[in-house]
Amino acid sequence: MEFYEFSKDCGKKIxxxxxxxxxxxIIQTDKSAHIGCMYLDxxxxVGxxxxVAPQLLIIVHGEGYVKGEKDEYCKVQTGDAVYWEKDEWHETKTNTGLTAIVIESEELTSSLFMPLKKQMIKDNLS
Known part of the structure; x- marks a missing residue:
């Protein structure tokens, strides 16, 4: 699991x-991609x-928690993006609500466009 950010501060003036x-x-891919918007009340x-493929979760509103194969949750919020490799176990949950764009493709190279997030807040939620 890798964490990126796409906040306004990471952008470029056009x-x-x-x-x-x-x-x-955020991303560029030459292969087909499935792109959707996920609304968690x-x-x-998301259990x-x-x-099923490399996946990018892009938080566009709200906040919540994600975990990968380690049993520790990390807080995510608007402006964060989380990347999981194909077959990597993961979960996303929220107490207050969260809206995210999900991109799945066999060819995702987020690190070419978004900077890695320097620090993630880990939480011991059950």
């Missing part, structure tokens, strides 16, 4: 075509399971 915005690049959970 002015081409008379534009004025910040773009935080209060006390929602512990193996990733």
């Amino acid at each position: 002015s081409k075509f008379n534009s004025d915005f910040i773009m935080s690049r 209060k006390n929602g959970i 512990y399971h193996q990733a």
Whole structure:
């Protein structure tokens, strides 16, 4: 499990075509990808399971907790992205609600675009 961030501070100012915005690049893939938006309500959970393909969970609203194969939860929030390899066991849950974009593809190379997050907050939740 790796943690990345795509916050505004990680982005680049775009002015081409008379534009004025910040773009935080996330991913590029040459192979097909499944992209979806996941909505977890209060006390929602994506149960512990193996990733069917390399997977990127991009938190766009709210906060929650993720765990990988180790039995420790790490807090995630808006602006965080979590990467799991194919077959890696993982779980996502929230107490207050969370919205995330999920990208699954045999070819994900997040590290080319997003910086690794320097520190994750670990929590001993049960």
